[in-house]
Amino acid sequence: YADVNEICDHLFNVVADTVHHDARFSWPGFGTWTVRARAARRGRNPQTGAVIDIPASKTVAFKVAPALKDLL
Template sequence: MRKPELASAIAEQTGLTKEKAAEVITAFTDQVSAAAAKGDDISLIGFGTFSVRKREARTGRNPQTGATMKIAASKTVGFKAGKALKDAVSK
C-alpha cells in the first residue's frame, strides 16, 4: 500500500477528505522523523516501536572487486512490531 492508497482508506474510514488524510499522514511521518532525529523512541501501543539503533564501524568487502573496505559507524531506525500487529499479521 502506498501513501495515496493509505490516505484513501483513512478518508473512507474517518470521513475526512483524501487531502486532509494525506496531510495527517505527512504530519505523522514528519513527527516520527523529527523524534528519531533527536534520538527519541516512538511507541504506539499495540502497533509497535520505532527506535534509533547504532551500528558500529566494521570491515566489509566490495562485492565487485573483493577488496576489503571500512564501513563507518552509523545510526538507523528500527521497528519492533507490537503484539496487536503481530497477531493481525499471523491470522
C-alpha cells in the same frame, strides 16, 4: 488521496522528529521506532570485491507491537 498523503507525511515527520530528539517513538498497538547504533565493520565493494571499512553509524529500527503481530 491528497488528505491521506498529507496525514501520512505529517505522521512520518512527527516520528522522524521525535526519534531524532528522544531516540524513541511509541505508538501503542502498532509499534515502536528506536535509534540503534551500528558498530564499525568490514565489508566488500560488490563491484570490485575490495575490502572496505564501514564506519559506525546510527539507524532507525521498528519493533511491531504484540497486538499488531497477532493480527498477522
